[in-house]
Amino acid sequence: GQNIDQPTEMTATEGAIVQINCTYQTSGFNGLFWYQQHAGEAPTFLSYNVLDGLEEKGRFSSFLSRSKGYSYLLLKELQMKDSASYLCAGMDSNYQLIWGAGTKLIIKP
Amino acid sequence: DSGVTQTPKHLITATGQRVTLRCSPRSGDLSVYWYQQSLDQGLQFLIQYYNGEERAKGNILERFSAQQFPDLHSELNLSSLELGDSALYFCASNARGQGGADTQYFGPGTRLTVL
Numbered sequence: 484g485q486n487i488d489q490p491t492e493m494t495a496t497e498g499a500i501v502q503i504n505c506t507y508q509t510s511g512f513n514g515l516f517w518y519q520q521h522a523g524e525a526p527t528f529l530s531y532n533v534l535d536g537l538e539e540k541g542r543f544s545s546f547l548s549r550s551k552g553y554s555y556l557l558l559k560e561l562q563m564k565d566s567a568s569y570l571c572a573g574m575d576s577n578y579q580l581i582w583g584a585g586t587k588l589i590i591k592p
Numbered sequence: 593d594s595g596v597t598q599t600p601k602h603l604i605t606a607t608g609q610r611v612t613l614r615c616s617p618r619s620g621d622l623s624v625y626w627y628q629q630s631l632d633q634g635l636q637f638l639i640q641y642y643n644g645e646e647r648a649k650g651n652i653l654e655r656f657s658a659q660q661f662p663d664l665h666s667e668l669n670l671s672s673l674e675l676g677d678s679a680l681y682f683c684a685s686n687a688r689g690q691g692g693a694d695t696q697y698f699g700p701g702t703r704l705t706v707l
Contacts, residue, residue: 513693525594525682525698526635533693570635574693579648584634 485509487583489571494589495561503556503569503586511576515554517545518570520585526570529556558588566590595619596685596699604705610671613702617664617685623647624666625684625696626658635682641666673706680704 486508495501507515514533518526532538532547532554544557558565568585575581595618605611617624626638637650641660652658655673660666670677680703684696 516695523680523703525700527594528695528697531693531695577648578688578693579640580637580696582635582637 485573485575485581487571487573487581489569489583489586491584492587492589494591495558497561497563497590497592499561500557500559501561501588503558503571503588505554505556505571505583507552507554507571507573507581507583509573509575509581512549513574513576513578515545515547516572516574516580517554517556518572520568520570522567529569561590563590563592594697594699596683596697598681598683598699598702600702601700602703602705604707605673606707607673607675609673609706610669611673611704613668613670613681613683613704615666615668615683615685615699617666617683618697621685621687621697622664623686623688623694624660624664625686626652626666626668627682627684628679629682629701630676630679638668670704675706678704678706 489505517529520526530545537546542559570585571583572580597616622643625640628636638652640648658668680701682701683699686694688694
């Protein structure tokens with residue numbers, strides 16, 4: 484079956500770095516997406532990885548290892564506004580997204 | 593602003609009733625996706641339309657149906673509503689529905705409350 488696993492909740496301190504892990508099992512693979520979702524709001528696109536390696540976008544970076552079925556989202560210089568849920572989604576061979584349940588990130592001052 | 597619009601923003605209704613949620617995709621996008629998100633839960637994929645045709649189906653109940661019109665807007669119909677149908681309903685769109693990876697852009701959602 485197809486499955487996406489990510490931690491339910493993480494806590495970090497303002498100004499620090501946090502890494503949110505995601506493991507995936509999909510029927511075929513056409514990339515891995517990360518979205519940010521603030522409570523009660525729409526998910527917003529953060530990153531897309533289809534090749535192995537690290538993609539950096541400002542304070543956010545995303546990593547992919549296809550051989551390990553593993554990705555992570557790295558958030559640096561955490562700000563209070565980064566408190567949100569982070570959704571990992573793998574794209575299968577039919578270009579359908581398989582969504583994880585999301586990781587709720589709590590930032591403490 | 594993603595460019596995807598959804599109406600209404602909020603909807604309160606009673607059990608047993610029927611409602612229609614509306615979505616307009618970003619200009620140029622052919623695919624529309626519908627999702628349900630219950631409180632503190634993950635996104636549940638319901639259904640996808642591509643250029644007017646049903647493309648993929650997820651965990652959509654038989655009481656729910658959707659369609660995409662020639663102008664590419666889509667409607668999600670929910671009938672015989674139950675308390676458990678209370679949730680945020682999101683619509684997303686992208687340019688491709690097949691043959692390519694493309695980012696989905698989400699509308700602001702419709703919050704449905706069934707009393």
